[in-house]
Every structure is written in structure tokens, then in C-alpha cells.
Amino acid sequence: MSAAVLVTAVSDNPLEDNPLEQEKVSLLALVGELDYTNAERLQHDLQEAIGPEVCNLVIDLTDLSFCDSTGIQVFLTIRKITQDRGGSIALTNLQPRLEKLFHLTGLAPAFGIQPTVIDALKVFRARQSSS
């Protein structure tokens, strides 16, 4: 079994102005290799990290060096949770092999993929100020 993917909640806002709570966005970072053998564990850990209220979620994938089709299912499940709460999910900083995976499965648009966390936060901010 592969080592668990590490989930870290990031509290510092890279936009360096408002605290993240004020943005109504949670920021998580993943470290490791996500595959069939640790996907269930990650889903549990992610659900724990976002708790019962978080609806807008940015996940920084800078250090996620591998993801397979079962990993994609985890992201789809978390996406569904945020959508059911009226929010959305953005994945950022994908390594090339992950970008290719999302491209080939046609799921890139569903995950609001952004180059950086700052880009994703700006998208959320623009959306909130226009609603």
C-alpha cells in the first residue's frame, strides 16, 4: 500500500490582504502519490479537513507527484460535496503528468484548474463580488 497522501490546511492567504476566512475559501495542500491503495484514505482525510461547512475549496497540488483514475474519483467526490453546498472547487499548480490526466479524461473544466493558488483565489473573489 502506498504511503498516505498528506493533507495540510494552509491558513496564510497568499493574496496577503484579507484572512482566508473572510474570502470564504479554504486552502489545502496535498503531498505524495495518490493511487488506488490510498485514495479512500485521502477522501476521508479531505472530508475531515473541509468539515461540515466549507463550500469553496482550493487544493494546491504542487507536491502531488502522481494521480491515477481512482484519485480522480476522490476529487470528483469532493467536488460534489462543495457543489451541494453551493460552492465550488479549484485545483492549482498541477504537475504536467496530472494536467495530462485531467485533459485526457475531459475533466479539466470541471475542476476550475488554475496555474496558481493566487489565480484561483482571484477567481473566487471575482465571483463573490459579482453575486
Add this chain to the structure above:
Amino acid sequence: MTGDHGQQWPIDEDLTALRERLFQHAAQAGMRGERLDDLLLAVNEAVINVLEHGGGDGTLSISQDDTYLTVDVTDAAGHLDVRHIPRKRPTGTVRGFGLWLMSQLCDEFTIQRIAGRSRVRLRMLLHRSPTGAASPDSVSGDPGPDESWARSEVRSSPANGAGAHVDITHSGGTAPSPQQS
């Protein structure tokens, strides 16, 4: 199938070790970068299939010749066959993503059922010419004993793996319907 540099090992849940081992072997064979990544993901998907749907019992073997690096993933269940390969990208379901990815990532992807077992064969050309095809003098040779099996063959388009088209031919059995009814 084991060639001069063939290796075979049983499949288990240590996918990290499997990818590492495969990485070493493919790198030694001269594969690098994106194509090596593609092979790792495709083989990982084939192995997941064995763990999830193929009874969990199977073997992986690697071999190489002048033309191809070949990875065979064989399960003991024998449920998987060529009709399961999606001809279009699956939508609305995550089932079938693994087989779809294998078809898009490798230069050749075949499934054969042999004596109650299913064998997924994933091949990568080791020396691609600028057009993406193997040079003519490197594709000659024995086609092997398996040519009469029903096979689905997928080759990458010249541009890159992401633009691969699916070219499925059947030399045995009946043609599958998209719904697999």
C-alpha cells in the same frame, strides 16, 4: 513473454514500489520524460484493474526488443476482454477511465484472453522517428504467435500521445456494440 531483458513479478498492492521498479526498467531502456510518465500511468491503471476487477491475482512482465518496451499485465480472472475498451472518452461515469487512459497513453494497447486469463499488453516504441512512427527497418520481425487473437490496437497519432486516435480491429469474435449489450 520474456525477452533477453525480461522480468516478471506478481502484482500486489504496493503500487509505489511497482512504479519505481517500472521507472528503473523503462529508464534503462532509454525512456524519458512525458513518455515514461505515460507508461507509468498506463501500467498503473492496468494493475488497478487486476486489483479491483481481476480477482487481485496477477503478474506483470516487462520485456524489450529493438522496437518496443512491452509490459504485459495478466490477471487470473479472465473477465476483461477487448469489448471493454471504450471507443470514445467515457462521460458521466468514471468507469472505463482506466481503459480509456491506457488507449490514449501507449503506442499499442491490446487485450487478449488466453486460457481463462486476461492479458493487457502495453507497448511503447523505444525509438520514434520524427513522424512518430517506427522507422521501417525497425518494425520488421516476427509478429509473434498471438496475431490470430481478437485484438484491439491503438496507435498514437504522429503529433503526440494526447491526440491519439483509436483504431480498433477485430480478428475474432463479434464486433462489440457501444453499450456492450
